[in-house]
Amino acid sequence: MKMVEFTVLQTKLKSLFDKTGGVLFKSLLITGLAFYLLLIFFANQPCCQSSELLTSLRHRWVWNARRSFSVASATNISHIVFGVTGSTNTWRSRRHYIEEWWQPNITRGFVWLDRIPSEYLPWSPSSPPYHVSADTAGEFKDYSRHGMPHAIRMTRVILETFKEANENVRWYVITDDDTVVIVDNLVEVVGRYDHNKYYYIGGNSESIGANYENSFEMAFGGGGYALSFSLVQALVINLDECIKRYPTLYGSDHVLQSCILELGVSLTHEKGFHQIDLVRNIWGFLSAHPQAPLISLHHIDVVEPIFPSMDRHQSLEHLMKGAEVDSSRLLQQVICYHKKSNWSFSISWGYSAQIYEKIHPPSFLQKPLQTFLPWSNRARPGFMFNTRPLSNDPCEAPHVFFFRSVERANRTQVITNYSRSSPRKLPTCLSSGNHSADSISEIRVLSPVKRLNWVGRRECCDIVRFHGFNVAEVRVRGCRNDEIVA
Ligand SMILES: *[C@@H]1O[C@H](CO)[C@@H](O)[C@H](O)[C@H]1NC(C)=O
Ligand SMILES: *[C@@H]1O[C@H](CO)[C@@H](O)[C@H](O)[C@H]1NC(C)=O
Numbered sequence: 001m002k003m004v005e006f007t008v009l010q011t012k013l014k015s016l017f018d019k020t021g022g023v024l025f026k027s028l029l030i031t032g033l034a035f036y037l038l039l040i041f042f043a044n045q046p047c048c049q050s051s052e053l054l055t056s057l058r059h060r061w062v063w064n065a066r067r068s069f070s071v072a073s074a075t076n077i078s079h080i081v082f083g084v085t086g087s088t089n090t091w092r093s094r095r096h097y098i099e100e101w102w103q104p105n106i107t108r109g110f111v112w113l114d115r116i117p118s119e120y121l122p123w124s125p126s127s128p129p130y131h132v133s134a135d136t137a138g139e140f141k142d143y144s145r146h147g148m149p150h151a152i153r154m155t156r157v158i159l160e161t162f163k164e165a166n167e168n169v170r171w172y173v174i175t176d177d178d179t180v181v182i183v184d185n186l187v188e189v190v191g192r193y194d195h196n197k198y199y200y201i202g203g204n205s206e207s208i209g210a211n212y213e214n215s216f217e218m219a220f221g222g223g224g225y226a227l228s229f230s231l232v233q234a235l236v237i238n239l240d241e242c243i244k245r246y247p248t249l250y251g252s253d254h255v256l257q258s259c260i261l262e263l264g265v266s267l268t269h270e271k272g273f274h275q276i277d278l279v280r281n282i283w284g285f286l287s288a289h290p291q292a293p294l295i296s297l298h299h300i301d302v303v304e305p306i307f308p309s310m311d312r313h314q315s316l317e318h319l320m321k322g323a324e325v326d327s328s329r330l331l332q333q334v335i336c337y338h339k340k341s342n343w344s345f346s347i348s349w350g351y352s353a354q355i356y357e358k359i360h361p362p363s364f365l366q367k368p369l370q371t372f373l374p375w376s377n378r379a380r381p382g383f384m385f386n387t388r389p390l391s392n393d394p395c396e397a398p399h400v401f402f403f404r405s406v407e408r409a410n411r412t413q414v415i416t417n418y419s420r421s422s423p424r425k426l427p428t429c430l431s432s433g434n435h436s437a438d439s440i441s442e443i444r445v446l447s448p449v450k451r452l453n454w455v456g457r458r459e460c461c462d463i464v465r466f467h468g469f470n471v472a473e474v475r476v477r478g479c480r481n482d483e484i485v486a
């Protein structure tokens with residue numbers, strides 16, 4: 001790597017020198033080389049504070065060079081403007097979801113309401129600033145046969161947000177008022193795409209029925225979607241005319257998708273956006289999240305609280321404790337085995353852990369346990385992914401643990417702690433040797449402090465030790481090149 005950089009530099013300077021043969025370039029060459037050697041020297045000194053900076057600069061250079069586009073600087077939180085689609089009547093309960101992720105004076109954007117929220121004034125500084133959507137009822141009177149009363153107003157949120165904020169913007173992100181966003185992961189994911197091109201990024205529904213009734217290629221508004229600046233600039237020009245061409249579609253997200261398709265842009269699916277068109281208990285789903293950074297969760301007030309013995313707000317606050325320490329690993333699944341007792345461990349970082357008294361392969365464990373039902377029961381099969389049924393077979397039913405606490409152990413390790421939610425109340429799995437896991441009450445997971453580096457592969461783990469009969473300690477680490485989990 002260094003030699004390559006060096007040779008390129010050398011060749012560039014040499015050709016410049018050859019062309020002019022000037023004294024100036026000779027001295028430039030010498031200065032340049034001296035500086036470069038200095039850079040290498042400092043970058044290799046573990047002692048020096050500046051070495052971290054230099055390494056990170058070099059990293060960034062390599063990272064940018066690997067992308068198919070080049071930008072002056074990495075995308076950060078200031079480049080994103082949020083448009084939260086709200087309504088004054090539901091603000092009382094919904095504001096808590098937004099305040100869970102909104103960072104005053106850091107996240108940019110607005111919540112769009114349908115009338116002045118007089119009952120909430122003075123407006124809380126913990127909420128996004130509010131705007132009242134333009135009253136367009138008259139203009140669109142003949143064009144609204146939408147099933148959702150606010151469909152047109154909600155579609156226009158992108159236009160109104162663009163008008164309010166368009167300086168130094170790379171992405172617009174539109175969400176509902178009952179959407180929770182993991183902002184750091186959103187920044188990381190949109191940063192992989194070129195905002196100067198036309199991008200429409202989001203996720204569809206988990207429910208086949210909902211996709212069937214709307215579109216499989218539509219970003220569902222509750223999960224939220226990210227539109228590149230260039231796309232929005234083009235989209236807003238004719239948006240009002242476009243809205244009139246789709247007077248009967250149900251939701252604003254469907255109207256918007258239709259208008260974006262008129263520009264020839266189709267959906268880029270990102271697996272971390274979650275509409276959560278599921279009902280009942282979603283722990284099975286969240287315990288086998290796809291390998292992609294968690295970006296959003298919606299419909300938190302429709303599903304059961306995601307942690308047992310907590311209410312919905314406590315549950316979200318609790319989930320965010322893990323996100324604050326390491327959002328890149330949040331809900332990421334790792335799988336490892338304790339061969340001496342034929343146990344399988346499956347951990348969804350910052351959320352839950354499971355022990356099976358049998359060796360089950362990753363292809364089995366990555367299928368969510370179906371603890372939930374689809375939004376609409378009309379389509380069979382119900383889901384966009386495979387599930388496995390809840391079972392009373394002692395070899396298939398897991399011991400279930402939930403995230404309890406997170407702490408930084410030291411400069412290199414984070415410890416998350418998962419404790420048993422309730423006894424499994426089943427006999428031991430006999431076919432794999434009669435090794436009961438009933439006594440395990442806590443799983444301690446050590447993971448690196450470094451952000452997870454996405455290499456298209458799940459991380460690996462080891463069961464490092466047991467503390468007495470009750471506590472299992474698991475270490476998360478990068479996998480070796482040819483390592484298999486079996
Ligand atoms: C984001 O990057 C821009 C440069 O593109 C910089 O001016 C700004 O300060 C950065 N914001 C944060 C929060 O890092
Ligand atoms: C946000 O910025 C404003 C003006 O700069 C300041 O008055 C306010 O205290 C800040 N709010 C927070 C929560 O930091």
Ligand SMILES: *[C@@H]1O[C@H](CO)[C@@H](O)[C@H](O)[C@H]1NC(C)=O
Pocket residue numbers: 409410411412413446
């Ligand atoms: C950090 O803490 C973990 C867990 O307590 C321990 O295993 C590891 O050796 C510690 N590392 C350092 C460098 O102290």
Ligand SMILES: *[C@@H]1O[C@H](CO)[C@@H](O)[C@H](O)[C@H]1NC(C)=O
Pocket residue numbers: 404405415417418419442444
């Ligand atoms: C893990 O959580 C349990 C239950 O709250 C607690 O008793 C235990 O001390 C915690 N362990 C660590 C290492 O934090």
Ligand SMILES: *[C@@H]1O[C@H](CO)[C@@H](O)[C@H](O)[C@H]1NC(C)=O
Pocket residue numbers: 339340341342431432433434
């Ligand atoms: C693990 O299970 C297999 C059968 O699935 C069995 O043959 C083997 O003896 C078991 N190992 C232990 C240590 O119990």
Ligand SMILES: *[C@@H]1O[C@H](CO)[C@@H](O)[C@H](O)[C@H]1NC(C)=O
Pocket residue numbers: 428430434
């Ligand atoms: C399984 O193990 C338990 C506890 O060690 C023992 O009481 C029981 O008899 C064993 N069952 C069989 C079928 O071996």
